Amino acid sequence: MQKFWTRRGTAVLGGLTVVSLAVLVVLGLFVSDPDFQQGDAVRLMYLHVPAAWISYLAYGVTSLASALYLWKRTRAQVWDTLAGASAEIGVLFTGLTLALGSLWGRPVWNVWWAWDARIVSTAVLFFLYLGYLALRKVPAESAVRARRCSIAALVAFVDVPVVHFSVEWWRTLHQKGTVFNRELNPSIQGNLAWALLSGVVAFTFLYLYLLERRYRLALLEEAVEGRELDAAIAERRAEAEAVPGARGVPERVV
Amino acid sequence: MTDAGYVIGGWALTGVVIAGYVGRVWSRTRRARRLLGPDEQGRRP
Numbered sequence: 001m002q003k004f005w006t007r008r009g010t011a012v013l014g015g016l017t018v019v020s021l022a023v024l025v026v027l028g029l030f031v032s033d034p035d036f037q038q039g040d041a042v043r044l045m046y047l048h049v050p051a052a053w054i055s056y057l058a059y060g061v062t063s064l065a066s067a068l069y070l071w072k073r074t075r076a077q078v079w080d081t082l083a084g085a086s087a088e089i090g091v092l093f094t095g096l097t098l099a100l101g102s103l104w105g106r107p108v109w110n111v112w113w114a115w116d117a118r119i120v121s122t123a124v125l126f127f128l129y130l131g132y133l134a135l136r137k138v139p140a141e142s143a144v145r146a147r148r149c150s151i152a153a154l155v156a157f158v159d160v161p162v163v164h165f166s167v168e169w170w171r172t173l174h175q176k177g178t179v180f181n182r183e184l185n186p187s188i189q190g191n192l193a194w195a196l197l198s199g200v201v202a203f204t205f206l207y208l209y210l211l212e213r214r215y216r217l218a219l220l221e222e223a224v225e226g227r228e229l230d231a232a233i234a235e236r237r238a239e240a241e242a243v244p245g246a247r248g249v250p251e252r253v254v
Numbered sequence: 255m256t257d258a259g260y261v262i263g264g265w266a267l268t269g270v271v272i273a274g275y276v277g278r279v280w281s282r283t284r285r286a287r288r289l290l291g292p293d294e295q296g297r298r299p
Contacts (some may be wrong), residue, residue, distance in 0.1 A: 026266075028265075029261075029265070038257075039257050040257040040258055040261055041260060041261065043261045043264075043265075044260065044261055044264045044265075047264060047265065047268050050265075050266075052293035060285055086262055092271065095271075096267075096268060096271055099267060100264050100267070100268065103260050103263055103264040103267070104260070104264065105255050106255075106260060107255075107260050134288045173287075206272065208280070210275070210276070213276075213280075213283070214279055215280050216283070217283045217286065219280055219281070220283060220287060220290065221286050223286075223290055224286050224289045224290055227289075227290065
């Protein structure tokens with residue numbers, strides 16, 4: 001892992017993210033033609049669809065890392081840390097997916113919200129992983145917390161295929177898959193397709209960059225937490241030793 | 255509101271959310287590095 005995350009790698013990833021986001025802005029706002037039915041509102045698709053893709057990707061990484069933590073042969077704290085970092089980004093992008101979908105739905109469907117299978121299952125996904133992040137904050141011994149969070153992440157992931165296939169399984173107001181539909185026949189062409197592709201690429205680089213930064217932050221905060229705990233124990237031990245006849249504080253077992 | 259208003263709103267919201275998150279991660283990283291001190295800062299994951 002140490003070899004993989006180099007400073008140069010981070011800088012390259014950051015550069016690719018900035019460049020690809022700039023390409024997305026140019027293609028999405030200036031080059032893409034308006035849709036023949038939706039008009040300029042289609043420009044929201046270039047953010048909404050990539051944000052939804054990143055939600056799937058982030059929860060996929062969280063689930064994979066959680067499974068690797070639960071499997072005894074690969075169990076390591078690093079998988080739990082990675083799962084938490086990816087889930088936080090997933091929640092951010094799921095929230096963004098819902099907000100952008102609402103902004104897109106108002107001009108196209110004339111409603112901000114509909115009790116539609118795709119929209120409701122996405123909202124459920126958002127709250128499931130919000131709950132997962134809350135569970136990570138519950139005080140517990142690190143191995144216990146990691147195990148319970150790994151199980152919760154895998155349970156929550158069950159909703160991801162439900163979200164994806166909801167437009168096939170039920171009659172929905174939401175359109176069917178634009179690219180990954182049942183016929184695997186993309187219903188988007190020309191410069192609209194290029195703008196959408198650039199959005200997917202840009203958001204993928206953005207996700208990888210954010211994951212690297214968030215993962216590193218988690219490691220730093222774990223180190224700070226450990227240091228503060230050591231300092232608190234040393235302080236209590238010193239207090240106990242100062243009292244005549246006291247037996248002292250037992251050695252750290254965490 | 256016109257279509258352009260929704261488009262500008264959506265793109266602006268996305269920019270603010272992403273920039274806000276990057277800023278939050280950046281400030282927490284700086285704080286953690288400051289608390290750890292120079293000895294442990296150099297240890298990269």
